Amino acid sequence: xxxxxxxxxxxxxxxxxxxxxxxxxxxxxxxxxxxxxxxxxxxxxxxxxxxxxxxxxxxxxxxxxxxxxxxxxxxxxxxxxxxxxxxxxxxxxxxxxxxxxxxxxxxxxxxxxxxxxxxxxxxxxxxxxxxxxxxxxxxxxxxxxxxxxxxxxxxxxxxxxxxxxxxxxxxxxxxxxxxxxxxxxxxxxxxxxxxxxxxxxxxxxxxxxxxxxxxxxxxxxxxxxxxxxxxxxxxxxxxxxxxxxxxxxxxxxxxxxxxxxxxxxxxxxxxxxxxxxxxxxx
Ligand SMILES: NC(=O)c1ccc[n+]([C@@H]2O[C@H](COP(=O)([O-])OP(=O)(O)OC[C@H]3O[C@@H](n4cnc5c(N)ncnc54)[C@H](O)[C@@H]3O)[C@@H](O)[C@H]2O)c1
Numbered sequence: 001x002x003x004x005x006x007x008x009x010x011x012x013x014x015x016x017x018x019x020x021x022x023x024x025x026x027x028x029x030x031x032x033x034x035x036x037x038x039x040x041x042x043x044x045x046x047x048x049x050x051x052x053x054x055x056x057x058x059x060x061x062x063x064x065x066x067x068x069x070x071x072x073x074x075x076x077x078x079x080x081x082x083x084x085x086x087x088x089x090x091x092x093x094x095x096x097x098x099x100x101x102x103x104x105x106x107x108x109x110x111x112x113x114x115x116x117x118x119x120x121x122x123x124x125x126x127x128x129x130x131x132x133x134x135x136x137x138x139x140x141x142x143x144x145x146x147x148x149x150x151x152x153x154x155x156x157x158x159x160x161x162x163x164x165x166x167x168x169x170x171x172x173x174x175x176x177x178x179x180x181x182x183x184x185x186x187x188x189x190x191x192x193x194x195x196x197x198x199x200x201x202x203x204x205x206x207x208x209x210x211x212x213x214x215x216x217x218x219x220x221x222x223x224x225x226x227x228x229x230x231x232x233x234x235x236x237x238x239x240x241x242x243x244x245x246x247x248x249x250x251x252x253x254x255x256x257x258x259x260x261x262x263x264x265x266x267x268x269x270x271x272x273x274x275x276x277x278x279x280x281x282x
Contacts, residue, residue: 018189
């Protein structure tokens with residue numbers, strides 16, 4: 001199935017970030033109405049002004065269920081309906097730290113946005129998606145299946161929201177609606193910069209763990225094209241770039257091998273020792 005996005009209304013959280021803004025532009029180009037939501041008033045207003053009259057700016061903090069409920073209501077009042085909800089807002093723990101080195105507050109902050117925020121977004125948008133035979137797209141990550149060393153709260157959230165998306169797709173099928181999971185690899189945005197934390201031990205670890213093409217970023221525009229294509233097809237999975245497809249498919253075997261290798265790797269041990277040395281939770 002492939003349905004045109006022309007005339008469809010798409011609500012995006014984290015819409016002014018790298019992937020969110022590029023996707024908003026791509027969707028406007030394909031004829032959709034876009035509800036651009038994010039935490040900054042100036043940012044959502046600027047983006048909506050750039051996008052034109054088919055964009056509606058709304059301030060939303062996904063950690064606050066009430067604010068996303070209100071955004072859905074405003075979107076319905078303005079465009080008449082919401083067909084697609086893109087639960088895209090996300091943060092990474094900054095700086096990346098080990099489980100021992102994090103504070104509980106740092107952990108809770110990431111879980112609140114990346115897991116609970118996605119839950120709130122999905123729950124708030126679901127009645128509209130069901131009513132309109134629409135689609136929910138949940139942003140997970142390659143961290144749903146790669147080892148989340150120094151990014152455990154992020155990787156935990158991304159693995160959890162993958163499960164949310166899979167269950168949702170099955171549960172929505174009898175209602176004529178659908179859901180899918182987005183797995184970006186490295187995309188050139190703020191979050192990727194935090195994870196690479198140039199220069200220092202985090203960068204050394206990332207370079208060591210993600211070698212060759214696996215460490216290369218793609219542009220947000222390339223991710224946005226794959227996302228819009230997936231929205232048209234109501235795809236179950238959008239993996240971008242495609243070089244990550246075999247790692248997702250073979251994760252059972254691959255994860256056992258790479259986890260075992262990393263735990264015996266002297267370079268990894270040395271870098272983790274340096275990351276832990278000045279960590280706030282240590
Ligand atoms: N960039 C990558 O390499 C990469 C890889 C895998 C997954 N992702 C995921 O893609 C999504 C988009 O990230 P991005 O790469 O565009 O990064 P980004 O930092 O450019 O964008 C994230 C956006 O989320 C918004 N946000 C943060 N907290 C929020 C809150 N409480 N309520 C509402 N919005 C909030 C930010 O303001 C920002 O605009 C995230 O879920 C991220 O985890 C990114």
